[in-house]
Amino acid sequence: MTFSTADARTVAAILHDAAEQEILPRFRRLAAGAIRQKTSAEDLVTDADEAAEKVITAKLTKAFPGAVVIGEEAVSADETLLDRLDGAELAFVVDPVDGTKNFASGLTLFGVMAGVVVRGEAVGGVILDPIGGDWTIAVRGEGAWTETADGGRNDLKVAAAKPVDEMSGTASWSLLSEPLRSRVCANLAATRSAAGYRCAAHEYRMLAGGHSHFALYAKLTVWDHVAGWLIHQEAGGYSARFDGSAYQPAHRDGGLLCAPDQASWQALQAALFAGTEYAGA
CATH class of the missing domain: 3.30.540.10 (Fructose-1,6-Bisphosphatase, subunit A, domain 1)
Structure with a gap:
């Protein structure tokens, strides 16, 4: 097909x-x-x-x-x-x-x-x-x-990669379980800024258009991510689940982290998940 x-x-x-x-x-x-x-x-x-x-x-x-x-x-x-x-x-x-x-x-x-x-x-x-x-x-x-x-x-083209402390983005953290929730929220202070617009549609459009550097999602409902994930990828971005594994539409858990490229994803993942079960992914 x-x-x-x-x-x-x-x-x-x-x-x-x-x-x-x-x-x-x-x-x-x-x-x-x-x-x-x-x-x-x-x-x-x-x-x-x-x-x-x-x-x-x-x-x-x-x-x-x-x-x-x-x-x-x-x-x-x-x-x-x-x-x-x-x-x-x-x-x-x-x-x-x-x-x-x-x-x-x-x-x-x-x-x-x-x-x-x-x-x-x-x-x-x-x-x-x-x-x-x-x-x-x-x-x-x-x-x-x-x-x-x-x-x-x-x-569309994603933003140029930046050091973590110069990256701004969005984070949907409310559905993370404890203690991961509290740790990630604290670690978001390592970035320049992190907002939440309660709308993956616009967050993915911002990412793909180069208007933000990253997005973090706790929940993997398929209708929220298939379109945006592909748009971000086709605009040159890199994303993976919190543990570093590749995202697939069939996934229902494991979270999702999006960044401009693989190197910036790795740096961001290390900063946001320090002290958690995903550290070192």
Whole structure:
């Protein structure tokens, strides 16, 4: 199965249409009861998430007959759907509203993501910014770029490598278990700065565009990472799980650390995980 740039643009158009139809009309207009908790007050779902996922799933299924489509909200209802990813000839993993907490709070930092997996390997990714009206695409072996509705294109390249104390980035640390959580948070002081935007879509776009040096993620939900991981890689970046092993879409744990190149990854990993079980990876 070959996934092409033309196929990626088809996916981008589907995400854009779903955002226009189901997400943007609800932004800052969510009715009472349209926001619900899943596992915690930080893990939300809205009517926009559910409606957009239904539209995206239907359109992907029509555009790519026989493909497996795995959406975040569908998995929330039936976790066994994740088993369909293993061995699928072509699969799409969809986050209909990444950054739901921001969306529900009326903040513009949210996105729509679709990762493409062929026989267990990430081969494509699309991240749509509904507010900006543009989308970032990666196709394995063909680079990463951002496109606009008027046909503009901006090729992406990660930031130049820097010493750890000059690196700025993002860290999603809240789901780390103790004592790793406290140690990593303390060690983040070794960097120049570390923020958290509650939105992997925009964090990965920043990384791939050279606007930040690193990203740390505690949780490996497949819809949050396949698209962004590939976009970062195709923009020249390097990433691995906390123990140094390569990331694969099938992984559910082990964390993820992204950096400009392998040498800077190793320096960052040594600084952030000093005094932990991952020291010396």
